[in-house]
Amino acid sequence: MSELVNSRILGLGHHVPERVVTNADLTRLMDTSEEWIQQRTGIQERRFISEDRGPAELALPAAQEALRAADVKAEDLDLILFGTLSPDVDSPSSASLLQRALGVRGMPVFDVRNQCSGFLYMLAVADSFIRTGGARYVLVVGAEVHSTGIDLSTVGREVAVIFGDGAGAAVLGPEADSRRGILSTHLHSEGKYAEKMMIETPTHRLHPRLTEA
Numbered sequence: 001m002s003e004l005v006n007s008r009i010l011g012l013g014h015h016v017p018e019r020v021v022t023n024a025d026l027t028r029l030m031d032t033s034e035e036w037i038q039q040r041t042g043i044q045e046r047r048f049i050s051e052d053r054g055p056a057e058l059a060l061p062a063a064q065e066a067l068r069a070a071d072v073k074a075e076d077l078d079l080i081l082f083g084t085l086s087p088d089v090d091s092p093s094s095a096s097l098l099q100r101a102l103g104v105r106g107m108p109v110f111d112v113r114n115q116c117s118g119f120l121y122m123l124a125v126a127d128s129f130i131r132t133g134g135a136r137y138v139l140v141v142g143a144e145v146h147s148t149g150i151d152l153s154t155v156g157r158e159v160a161v162i163f164g165d166g167a168g169a170a171v172l173g174p175e176a177d178s179r180r181g182i183l184s185t186h187l188h189s190e191g192k193y194a195e196k197m198m199i200e201t202p203t204h205r206l207h208p209r210l211t212e213a
Contacts, residue, residue: 013065
């Protein structure tokens, strides 16, 4: 059995859309003020995508930047992980769309749906693959498009003033020095509080379906 090695982040990347939405812009859509938003969130502006763009398209420049920073070629990746609450479509995964956009094939890819903690979960998964020899280089990407789903009115202002669109990426690889890299991970969850964080629609639990038997 080969000796276990640590993993470490070799390169990072990010990408945000060009369209800037300021706090002043939001005051024209809802009952709020620039001061109210700034004092409660510290946010001055956020970015929104243009039409017909999704998380995978946002993720591509971030992934490419991370690969360049890591000096790793896309074809050398052994695994692609994509974390998002707002996938491009129900199926296939945004990870598979990103794989296609990178021009590579063959390696396993999958999405991780764990919302705000998703990137940490993906780092833990990537670390496990590398540590046990299942992968050498892993691309981890988090991308969200919230602008198309938030309520840009006074009713939704507590959420709407916070979220925008963007992507971040990391390339992980092996680290021979046992004192460096990801030393350990500890993940926990409390499913009993699921309703506190639930987004109830869209859902596949509602009836009638598109077609009825």
